[in-house]
Amino acid sequence: MEKTYNPEQIEAKYRSLWEDKNLFSSNSNSTSENAYCIMLPPPNVTGSLHMGHAFQHTIMDVLTRYHRGKGEQTLWQPGTDHAGIATQMVIERQLAAQDMTRHDIGRDKFTHKIWDWKQQSGGTITSQMRRLGASVDWERERFTMDEGLSDAVHKVFIQLYNEDLIYRGKRLVNWDPVLHTAVSDLEVISTEEQGSLWHMRYPVSDSDEVVVVATTRPETMLGDSAVAVHSDDERYTHLIGQTIDLPLTGRKIPIIADDYVDMAFGTGCVKITPAHDFNDYEMGQRHNLEIINILTNDAKINDTVESDYIDMDRFEARKQIIKDLDEQNLLEKIEPHKLMVPRGDRTNAVIEPYLTDQWFVKVAPLAQPAIDAVKNGDIRFVPENWDKTYYNWMENIQDWCISRQIWWGHRIPAWYDSKGNIYVADSLEKAQQQAGEGVKLKQDEDVLDTWFSSALWPFSTLGWPEKTPELARFYPTNVLVTGFDIIFFWVARMIMFGLKFTGDVPFKDIYITGLIRDGQGQKMSKSKGNVLDPIDLIDGISLKDLLEKRTQGLMQPKMAEKITRQTKKEFPNGIDAFGTDALRFTFAALASFGRDIKFDLKRVEGYRNFCNKLWNASRFVLMKLEEETIDTNAKLSTADEWILSRLQDTKTKVEKHLGSYRLDLMSHELYEFVWDDYCGWYLEFSKSLLANETTKAGTQATLIKVLNEMVSLLHPIIPFITEEIFEQCNTILSKDKSSLMSEPYPEVDTQLISEKAEAEIKWLQTFVLGIRQIRAQMNISPNKVLNCFVQDFNAVDQTYLNNNTNILKSLSKMQTINKLSPNDEAPESATALVGEMKILIPLAGLIDKEQEIVRLNKEIEKLNQQKAQFESKLNNEKFVSSAPKEIVNTERTRLASTQNTITDLSTQLKKMNKL
Structure with missing residues (x-):
């Protein structure tokens, strides 16, 4: 294998190979x-x-x-x-x-x-x-x-x-006045924008009374068919059944009662424009109101309205209508008002509810x-x-x-004759047969x-x-x-x-x-400048190219400047090339059942490190087995049995998580097995086992077997790197270089599950971690060779100790492991526990007690200062209420971490003082 993992080279190789061999085909010989x-x-x-x-x-x-x-x-x-x-x-x-x-x-x-x-x-x-x-x-x-x-x-x-x-009829639809077509709700993006709420006075016919209606679209008043009030609203019950002199139009419209009206909202009076509002349309149907379309297909005032507003754009007409109402003392007031504005996702034009002839299911x-x-x-x-x-x-x-x-x-398969009759067929010839010979037909223009x-x-x-x-x-x-x-x-x-x-x-x-959001939980959008391109994450992109991509097409210089600042802060050196497998692993690990999924580039970096780890581990194994004969029937050590047992447990969990679509949990299980069990422990065990002729053959067979099955389990998530490792394994095993895609997915082998081996290795791991904890707490160099004593051990401890002395010495850098009886006086030591058995590391000559106490006190003092800074921020109500939630939560996390570290160091200091 190459010394360095090169995803670009591997990916190009297998993209071609898979398709050339037609390995994705559904026409399998299954x-x-x-x-x-x-x-x-x-x-x-x-x-x-x-x-x-x-x-x-x-x-x-x-x-x-x-x-x-x-x-x-x-x-x-x-x-x-x-x-x-x-x-x-x-x-x-x-x-x-x-x-x-x-x-x-x-x-x-x-x-x-x-x-x-x-x-x-x-x-x-x-x-x-x-x-x-x-x-x-x-x-x-x-x-x-x-x-x-x-x-x-x-x-x-x-x-x-x-x-x-399916029928054809005239109904209200979302209309894009730039595209001149109906659009679906999915193609309408509603965004909160600052607008106005205009309060208009509508005179009651033949009286001195007026009713005040409020609207965000005053131009639609030209198409009003009624004013509605709630039937229980005592303010207006005397007006129900009377009419309004609709300003600027010369028309009279009725005052109607409808329980849809919210008495508590605004004035409790609502203008009803059935041709230009979906809710008004429904009310219009209930009350058999006139439906008056006032707009052309490009949102100009049409000639239905006898006024000076004809051919005005809707927003120009709005300005003129407000001016005219004000001059006639019919404008009560104008209030600032935030509202949801529907815009076309392609044109950004404000979408109009519009009455047209359309086809419906x-x-x-x-x-x-x-x-x-x-x-x-x-x-x-x-x-x-x-x-x-x-x-x-x-x-x-x-x-x-x-x-x-x-x-x-x-194109809609419908034809019309001159009288408007409809003939639906899959060809003109069949439509002509329905219409009769000589009848001239024209196909519907719509699609x-x-x-x-x-x-x-x-x-x-x-x-x-x-x-x-x-x-x-x-x-x-x-x-x-x-x-x-x-x-x-x-x-x-x-x-x-x-x-x-x-x-x-x-x-x-x-x-x-769920929806992929950025690391701060915000939806990715071009206007926010936080969009990530998957191909850029695979190949990498320079800061210059990233800025050009993110600001391209932006009309507002201030927006471009803002996005440039954000991008430079977030990616001062551009984006590294992570490779496809690292990106895929990230997506799989994020595939929880949450509605919103935060995408953090640090996760991709972590899974690129995982791919490197897998590559280096595979290279280590294959180098150790090169030119060796693999004996698949060799006797296995306890460590061999343990890793095979852990592999079966991993397979079981992977099957379970895949069955319930929990790819995040599946990814976690595989990550833990590869990183911790195989690389973190078993490869370290194998160094001692390979050096011993008694255990060498069994360990060789286990190393390659587990590696082979491991890449098969990982293949659905990270197919490129696993395919390359599989090919290299086949070389060692002298197998034909078939594709990993043609291999059966690993099955659980219950005969390889060993509670006995798992218990023994769990004991071994606890022993090693105990030694490592002592080194960390006492600030002892990892390379310092130690002497060790054990005390209060039982028969099982003694058996495990006898079986694993060489591995323990190797992993823990220990020169000796001596047994003390319960009555023996232990030297001045740092201790750890494996069950009830004590591990004792004599500290004489290892550390300078006084110097270590000084160091711990300095570290605790420094951390207490940091803790005070975090607490000061979080006790500031203005900061907590005005800062983004993500920043506040980060500060709380930092405070908790600092407190935990202080507690740990204080515990170490107490131990040191007792020595």
């Missing part, structure tokens, strides 16, 4: 009756790998590699989503650079341009997945606009339409079977508490708007919401509606790994469509992962 399938949530074709992707892909790959190792026929189905709006924007930006729009070239040429872009530039994220080691079956890669998947989309749409579960009939599937246990949420969120949404589900006013996507095609993903990718062998073998799939933010938008819809069109659930388990 003899197992079991099949295992995971569907990759298809990332956007425009996208690149972000931390959330890398986290979830690591989880899926661990599960896939594990089940492949268990001999199951395994499919991890890859693919990408056509991402209608995002992809269209990419090409529209390209056209804009040439002073053109999509309308200049027409729909056909525009979609051809997108297909060309997809072929040339649409594979960024799949190449990055390869960098991460994702063992998906690349031969089965799918795209939501592939011909077969498009056929499935048409079939589903037509069937739902024929069953009256009637969801309620599909929802109940999907609810039942979770309630009866056919589908399980992991963690299980997410089922409550699912039920809450499904039991209050609204019809789903599935049409989008863009050109890229699955389907991207989530419509992705809702079919679990079965359309397996060949549905055809009854393919893959569909029979892999459906329903085993687990869906996804984030909580798309339970409604994707997960629920896959369940509904899966049950509807296949008669079975799409997956048995839904593993909901």
